[in-house]
Amino acid sequence: MDVVLEADRLGKRYGRTWALRDCSLHLPAGRIAALVGPNGAGKSTLLHLAVGLLKPDAGAVRVFGRSPYGDTEGLADIGFVAQDTPLYGDFTAAELVIAGGKLNRRWDAGLARNRLAQLGIPPDRPVGKLSGGQRAQVALALALAKRPRLLLLDEPVASLDPLARREFLQSLMGSVADAGTTVLLSSHLLADLERICDYLIVLNAAQVQLADSADDLVAGHRQLIGPRHDGGPIGGVAAIVRASHTDRQSTLLVRTDGPVTDPAWTVREVGLEDVILAYLADGSTQTSHDEWGVPA
Numbered sequence: 001m002d003v004v005l006e007a008d009r010l011g012k013r014y015g016r017t018w019a020l021r022d023c024s025l026h027l028p029a030g031r032i033a034a035l036v037g038p039n040g041a042g043k044s045t046l047l048h049l050a051v052g053l054l055k056p057d058a059g060a061v062r063v064f065g066r067s068p069y070g071d072t073e074g075l076a077d078i079g080f081v082a083q084d085t086p087l088y089g090d091f092t093a094a095e096l097v098i099a100g101g102k103l104n105r106r107w108d109a110g111l112a113r114n115r116l117a118q119l120g121i122p123p124d125r126p127v128g129k130l131s132g133g134q135r136a137q138v139a140l141a142l143a144l145a146k147r148p149r150l151l152l153l154d155e156p157v158a159s160l161d162p163l164a165r166r167e168f169l170q171s172l173m174g175s176v177a178d179a180g181t182t183v184l185l186s187s188h189l190l191a192d193l194e195r196i197c198d199y200l201i202v203l204n205a206a207q208v209q210l211a212d213s214a215d216d217l218v219a220g221h222r223q224l225i226g227p228r229h230d231g232g233p234i235g236g237v238a239a240i241v242r243a244s245h246t247d248r249q250s251t252l253l254v255r256t257d258g259p260v261t262d263p264a265w266t267v268r269e270v271g272l273e274d275v276i277l278a279y280l281a282d283g284s285t286q287t288s289h290d291e292w293g294v295p296a
């Protein structure tokens with residue numbers, strides 16, 4: 001298995017606060033991977049470390065086997081669209097396509113122009129005067145024109161309307177499938193991610209909760225409904241990820257290590273969104289409650 005991105009006990013700290021801690025994961029080549037987690041979980045921090053904008057305070061990150069920080073050579077293989085899609089606002093989209101050609105070794109200006117034409121982006125208007133969604137499209141077109149082997153996108157669809165979002169994700173999938181590009185994209189829109197991603201990384205409170213293929217995650221989790229559970233072992237269950245109870249009944253989302261055959265439990269398959277939500281709900285906010293001086 002070719003690994004594109006590898007983090008080994010990676011950490012980044014701002015003052016006393018760890019934005020990312022003990023992060024170990026690998027992203028296999030050719031995947032479209034979702035990076036999910038609540039606000040402040042460390043998603044942008046991980047992406048910034050992967051593109052070399054931040055220097056690790058602990059552990060290591062490698063992209064195509066190289067440490068990205070200070071490695072300008074390695075940047076040629078990485079496309080990055082930051083959360084606020086920063087672009088030079090006084091430049092027109094057409095000028096940015098030309099500038100990209102001067103700044104990058106590998107540059108497919110035709111690809112950028114075709115995409116922008118298809119999307120109806122005016123070539124001669126300063127990008128600072130485009131809508132937020134149009135700017136996001138320009139930023140993506142420029143990132144794709146680099147023909148990167150790894151594309152990192154930080155909440156690329158947040159500013160798009162539902163139709164533009166669907167079109168954006170479809171065209172993204174088309175472009176990267178043709179080129180075999182590996183994609184890591186952060187988003188809060190779980191339904192979109194479930195549709196397009198085949199790999200999932202869940203961060204919560206600066207730590208990796210999950211990093212695995214979507215198919216394996218769905219196959220390895222089940223919902224169990226049965227009599228109120230006293231906490232004892234259940235055959236076929238490796239871990240209870242999330243539990244909710246009424247007086248008489250328990251509903252559990254569990255990670256399985258075999259078939260659950262106990263007839264007391266009704267066993268249901270789950271979707272990727274159910275798995276993500278179960279792991280996100282597990283995050284502790286004890287530190288925050290301590291800082292605010294209120295009980296958890």
Ligand SMILES: Nc1ncnc2c1ncn2[C@@H]1O[C@H](COP(=O)(O)OP(=O)(O)OP(=O)(O)O)[C@@H](O)[C@H]1O
Pocket residue numbers: 014017018019020037038039040041042043044045046
């Ligand atoms: N420049 C900074 N200085 C201090 N703290 C920072 C800085 N950047 C991020 N942080 C903190 O690091 C943690 C992780 O932030 P990060 O932006 O990586 O989260 P995120 O998962 O991308 O969040 P969101 O979904 O809100 O974009 C947060 O607690 C945040 O407050």
